[in-house]
Amino acid sequence: MSSERATSGGLPVGPAGPYAPVPYRVRSRTEETADIATLVLAPVDGAVTPSSAPGQFNMLYAFGIGEAAISISGAPDGALVHTVQALGATSRALFAAPPGSCVGVRGPYGNGWPLERAVGRDVVLAAGGLGLPPLRPLLYRLLAERERFGRIEVVYGARTPKSLVFYEEIQRWRARSDLRFQVTVDAAGRDWYGDVGVVTTRLPDARFDPANTVAFVCGPEVMMRFTAKALLERGVPAEAIFLSMERNMKCAVGFCGHCQFGPEFVCRDGPVLPYARIAPYLGVREL
Amino acid sequence: METAGGSSASVLSREAFPRLLEAIRAAGYRIVGPTIRDGAIVYGEIARVEDLPIGWTDRQEAGTYRLERRDDAALFGYNVGPHSWKKYLFPARERLFSATGTADGGFTVQAEPRDEAPLAFLGMRGCELAAVAIQDRVFDGRVPDPGYHARRQACLRIAVECGQAGATCFCTSMGTGPAVRGGSADLILTELLSPERHEFLIRAGSERGAAILAGVPTRPATDEDARAAAARVESAAGAMGRRLDPAGLRDLLLGNPEHPRWQLVAERCLACTNCTLACPTCFCSSSEEVPDLSGAKVERWRRWDSCFNSAFSELHHAPVRKSTSSRYRQWMTHKLASWHDQFDSSGCVGCGRCITWCPVGIDITEEVAAIRATPGASGPARRSP
Structure with a gap:
């Protein structure tokens, strides 16, 4: 059994070509919310899981159903972890995949978060909804090399308390003294003692030196637009703001054309794109 | 005579044209090219020279395409139709892989076999060679698409310089035609047609093309032949029905x-x-x-x-x-x-x-x-x- 997978032009190529998924076994499944599950995966053939950079994604495959682009939500050098929301036929099947079942994986694809830009600076992570899973590998890396960075401010917003993911882990992060982790929800009942409001309402409370900050933002496009605006107003330079974009994706290798956002192929040039570069396109409707 | 590419040009007679098709086939290629189907010139199997749209031309305008008879027996007296060569290099439907379920709930993946016969594209125009070069950048760049790469490597490109332009043509604006530069195709033909003659100026643009050309009866081209070919291309360039300013x-x-x-x-x-x-x-x-x-x-x-x-x-x-x-x-x-x-x-x-x-x-x-x-x-x- 080969321990390393072949690559072509820096992209992974399975034994049956660049489009063929590699079979992985679901080792464990954690239900995060009513429609979001976290899967831990291991290659069926016993090969080593390819390492990934925080912010990269895989094409996950449900046999007989189809493929979906899902970002990697686990530690970069650990087991392969994906957090999937049941949205369409494929993601519904992935969400429901029980331990012991088999899914296909090809990847990792995309560029990931430019971690090196954050060295020696304050770091803001802003996540909306399912924007937290792609930021989690980055947070692991930041905490693993904690002394290389300034203050770490995480602001995570979800629709309701019930739609928060990684709930237990968030409690542990919130208990730490070397990062600040704010959680806010759009709407909540009386049993919620936390903040209510969109992500941008928590940004004024975040402590960072705007001129010496790098911000990594992932969430719905409207959330990212307003977060970027708020960060710019706080004085964070446009060049220091990075957004993880989402578009329809079929091939993940720049051939199918679906994921274009202006001149960017989100699969290949992104998904993480510098705000300064894409700002002209962000304001255009139906781009 | 010597062309810019350094390869010498020859002249192939209309009578000997089937010999060119034979030589291409003998080299192991299946020939596809322009042929008439459903009232249009499309790309399909060329088994014999008679499969080409001999004596036909097309009249095109925005939203309009009609075939008309020519008053001569030109083999290539028309411009491009609804098909392009991408249908061969990047087929409209292509199987990427097959997978079979296994007893333990998993699956195994079977790669696609690559065993298609290499194709010879007969009658590629300047704009079409440019289009293939553009798709090369998409599919055959940093990460090659395996199917495209295999078909593209195997194909033989036989170009034909346009002797006329359609009303919707604007290749001169985009710098892609009607002349075909040596090296951008394996063989390059220019149809020389007048009441007195029906011949083809033919140049090899690659070693593959030269090897095929060596097996075809031709005569060396004269300066007059080259001038006649250049005049055909020039008249096409001057007859563009559209223009598009690409500046900025x-x-x-x-x-x-x-x-x-x-x-x-x-x-x-x-x-x-x-x-x-x-x-x-x-x-x-x-x-x-x-x-x-x-x-x-x-x-x-x-x-x-x-x-x-x-x-x-x-x-x-x-x-x-x-x-x-x-x-x-x-x-x-x-x-x-x-x-x-x-x-x-x-x-x-x-x-x-x-x-x-x-x-x-x-x-x-x-x-x-x-x-x-x-x-x-x-x-x-x-x-x-």
Whole structure:
């Protein structure tokens, strides 16, 4: 059994070509919310899981159903972890995949978060909804090399308390003294003692030196637009703001054309794109 | 005589033309080229020279395509039809892999065998060679598409320089034709046709082409032959039915996403996808899972898709590009502007297919001119491909 997978032009190529998924076994499944599950995966053939950079994604495959682009939500050098929301036929099947079942994986694809830009600076992570899973590998890396960075401010917003993911882990992060982790929800009942409001309402409370900050933002496009605006107003330079974009994706290798956002192929040039570069396109409707 | 490419030109008589087809076949190729089907010149199997549209021409205008008889027996007396060579290099449907379910709930993947006979593309025009070169940048670059790469490496390109231009042609604007430079094809033909003669100036553009040409009875070309060929190409260049000014086009289109013209064109555009299917460079596709009845064996197929389809941009059950204006803007801005950022070239070769085959006659050259006439801002900074 080969321990390393072949690559072509820096992209992974399975034994049956660049489009063929590699079979992985679901080792464990954690239900995060009513429609979001976290899967831990291991290659069926016993090969080593390819390492990934925080912010990269895989094409996950449900046999007989189809493929979906899902970002990697686990530690970069650990087991392969994906957090999937049941949205369409494929993601519904992935969400429901029980331990012991088999899914296909090809990847990792995309560029990931430019971690090196954050060295020696304050770091803001802003996540909306399912924007937290792609930021989690980055947070692991930041905490693993904690002394290389300034203050770490995480602001995570979800629709309701019930739609928060990684709930237990968030409690542990919130208990730490070397990062600040704010959680806010759009709407909540009386049993919620936390903040209510969109992500941008928590940004004024975040402590960072705007001129010496790098911000990594992932969430719905409207959330990212307003977060970027708020960060710019706080004085964070446009060049220091990075957004993880989402578009329809079929091939993940720049051939199918679906994921274009202006001149960017989100699969290949992104998904993480510098705000300064894409700002002209962000304001255009139906781009 | 010597050509710019250094290879010497020869003259092939019309009578000996079948010998060229034989030599190509003897070299192991299956010949495909222009032939008449359903009232149009399309690309298909060429078993004999009579399969070519001998003595036919096409009359094209925006939204119009008609075949007409010529008053001669030209083999290549027409311009491009609805097909392009992409249907061979990047087929409209292609199986990417097969997979079989296993007893333990898993699956195994079977790679696609690559055993197709190499194709000889007979009758590629200058604009079409440019289109293949553009798709090479898409499919055969940093990460090659295995199917495209295999077919592209194997194919033989036999170019024909245009001796006439259609009313929707604008290759001179895009710098892709009608002349064919040595080296951009394996063999290059120019049809020399007058009441007195019917011959072909023929040049080899590669060693593969030269090897085939060596087995065909020709005579060395004279300066007069070369002059006659150049005159044919020059007359085609002077007869372009359309023009498109490419200067500053990238910045113009990327800088005008809210131009009112996008709304105007959308009032006519049917979002039928004809332009994208007829375009020789459009490369968008979708992939589909096709299970057999038992569900034990599945195939994954790729098929052409179009940015004019509403599902194309679907994200979380709703299209990003809901309006036809946003889809037309995506298509034209990609083709003429953001293509430069992505692939360091325009995505348009000036073949005019999108104009001819648009059922309502939308004309890309007219749309560009309209935006150029009343521009708004200039475009965002270009990024490197």
